[in-house]
Amino acid sequence: MGFDRPHAATLSFPRVAPEKGEALSSWLARIARAHLLDLDHVGDEIGCAVQLVDHAPSDSTVTQIGRRTAVDFDRVRAAVHPLLTSLDRPVRGELDWRVCPACLTEDVEAGRAPHLRVAWVHPLSTVCLKHRSPLQIPTDLQAMAMLPMDVALPRQDHGLTCVRKEPLDSFLLAASLVDPAKPASPDLETLVGEIRDLVDALSVQMNFALGRGAALTLFEQPRRDRHIAPMALTLPDGLMTGLDPADRLLFARAAIALRWPSPGYHQEREVLGDWFSRVVAVVVPKGRRRVIADCGMDPLGLLAVALPAQPFHQLRRRAKDWSEDMRARWSRAEQLAALAGLN
Ligand SMILES: [Zn+2]
Numbered sequence: 045m046g047f048d049r050p051h052a053a054t055l056s057f058p059r060v061a062p063e064k065g066e067a068l069s070s071w072l073a074r075i076a077r078a079h080l081l082d083l084d085h086v087g088d089e090i091g092c093a094v095q096l097v098d099h100a101p102s103d104s105t106v107t108q109i110g111r112r113t114a115v116d117f118d119r120v121r122a123a124v125h126p127l128l129t130s131l132d133r134p135v136r137g138e139l140d141w142r143v144c145p146a147c148l149t150e151d152v153e154a155g156r157a158p159h160l161r162v163a164w165v166h167p168l169s170t171v172c173l174k175h176r177s178p179l180q181i182p183t184d185l186q187a188m189a190m191l192p193m194d195v196a197l198p199r200q201d202h203g204l205t206c207v208r209k210e211p212l213d214s215f216l217l218a219a220s221l222v223d224p225a226k227p228a229s230p231d232l233e234t235l236v237g238e239i240r241d242l243v244d245a246l247s248v249q250m251n252f253a254l255g256r257g258a259a260l261t262l263f264e265q266p267r268r269d270r271h272i273a274p275m276a277l278t279l280p281d282g283l284m285t286g287l288d289p290a291d292r293l294l295f296a297r298a299a300i301a302l303r304w305p306s307p308g309y310h311q312e313r314e315v316l317g318d319w320f321s322r323v324v325a326v327v328v329p330k331g332r333r334r335v336i337a338d339c340g341m342d343p344l345g346l347l348a349v350a351l352p353a354q355p356f357h358q359l360r361r362r363a364k365d366w367s368e369d370m371r372a373r374w375s376r377a378e379q380l381a382a383l384a385g386l387n
Pocket residue numbers: 144145146147172173174175176
């Protein structure tokens with residue numbers, strides 16, 4: 045079969061062609077299925093774990109995939125998201141897949157193999173731009189149609205199927221910023237850094253005066269009536285890559301909603317307003333509450349009020365690298381936290 049020959053086209057027959065816009069890991073998983081191989085074996089053949097191949101593979105990995113599959117280098121390279129970096133590589137080494145169910149249904153109806161799109165693999169991509177619907181962790185049925193048998197099925201988070209209580213516009217904006225079909229925005233690195241910092245902040249145990257739970261609970265409680273366990277007491281560094289795929293999606297969506305809240309915070313007022321008043325009632329001295337209420341309700345302010353002193357000051361240091369509008373919002377959030385008397 046030639047598996048022992050380093051350059052043999054061992055994965056070229058039966059032939060499995062990449063679909064247009066298909067992500068590299070998805071194509072390799074379909075090759076594994078067609079060849080009755082497990083993913084680890086395909087990983088050995090190409091010199092890179094299939095689970096990590098979407099995250100900035102080296103030219104030598106792309107070349108080796110081209111040799112093994114007898115497909116041109118450029119065509120293999122086209123299956124790689126141009127903006128995904130090795131910093132986004134999941135440290136747990138699991139397949140970081142999220143899918144649009146409507147796109148997968150269209151694949152089947154059109155007689156194509158259901159497949160993962162390159163556009164879905166970036167952590168800032170949380171909705172399908174075509175159907176304007178939330179990406180989801182593949183269900184068991186979807187995963188079984190796309191993956192070889194040896195892959196463990198992903199944990200689901202059914203709460204994420206609905207975006208009714210979140211600013212869909214912000215998800216669409218974030219997804220279009222990392223759309224591989226468009227030129228990258230010059231400040232993308234800063235924006236992605238802000239999302240990473242916000243994910244870190246959302247994972248921290250909130251001020252104990254407010255209760256036990258990650259700061260994300262402040263946003264998940266009113267949205268989906270649920271408590272999120274804290275992951276750290278001080279600000280972690282790059283937590284997003286250490287989360288499982290369902291939590292990565294959950295935290296990325298919350299951070300995106302915080303980064304690009306609805307204009308005038310209208311939607312936040314509707315969904316989080318009550319909650320905000322309750323937080324203020326717990327942490328703000330009575331005489332200052334009216335002033336706080338007048339400050340409006342930037343959800344970043346809610347986060348600043350809820351963070352304990354140490355992670356608050358850690359986040360404050362990171363905020364110096366944020367973009368101009370975020371720095372302005374943070375400085376108002378700091379004032380709010382000072383008024384509350386906590387930070
Ligand atoms: Zn779709």
